[in-house]
């Protein structure tokens with residue numbers, strides 16, 4: 001890097017082998033950022049390399065693996081500026097029969113891992129006087145749906161983590177924001193469409209229209225690139241005054 005060229009931003013994104021994470025990695029690479037894509041699925045390596053990102057394989061339900069992923073980013077690129085907590089899964093079952101192991105897995109991956117990654121990334125952001133923590137929450141961080149106790153609880157918790165990080169980071173140049181999308185067209189939702197179609201004996205299109213878009217003012221699924229664009233804004237210098245916020249990108253779901 002010569003003395004006049006600005007140092008590219010360094011970003012770590014989790015859950016990048018498909019869907020929203022993949023779109024965020026592509027968006028950041030197009031901005032010229034240095035990106036470490038982190039996923040437990042080895043298929044994420046090809047996805048990352050095609051976009052121009054480095055890849056780190058990790059199961060983020062393991063605390064040491066979270067810390068090692070952050071250390072890898074810092075060793076490769078010298079520092080870390082942007083953390084996008086995106087990795088997530090879903091399990092649908094009523095509370096009465098919700099399996100304890102599924103509950104723990106979802107909380108570990110979608111609430112504890114974002115906390116541990118934030119904690120590990122914090123010193124580098126503080127030392128640089130600039131940081132962006134972007135948490136991919138969900139419309140289910142604002143409202144609940146039956147059968148999704150662990151997911152809804154993890155996502156509501158993520159809003160609390162986001163707000164606390166915003167307050168603690170304010171004096172240090174670190175912002176923290178959450179995004180709350182409704183249904184985005186990704187493998188996570190494709191699986192739910194297929195499951196619900198089987199469960200209710202409906203066509204997949206009927207599941208989309210009558211179940212998924214029931215509460216939506218805009219009657220279509222969201223494209224992952226639309227979420228990535230908002231992440232891109234929140235990661236930019238222009239968003240320095242925006243912190244502690246929850247950004248609905250929910251087709252008007254929570255407007256009623």
Ligand code: NAD
Pocket residue numbers: 014015016017018019020021038039040041058059060061086087088089109136137138139180181182183184185186187188189
């Ligand atoms: P996706 O299934 O396409 O991507 C999830 C990624 O997380 C995958 O790459 C998967 O390999 C990775 N992952 C799963 N378990 C992991 C683990 N233990 N360690 C590391 N990586 C792991 O799903 P998506 O729809 O792109 O979801 C991304 C995020 O967006 C999730 O947090 C999800 O809750 C949230 N979200 C999705 C929607 C939607 O409608 N698709 C809506 C709101 C919020």
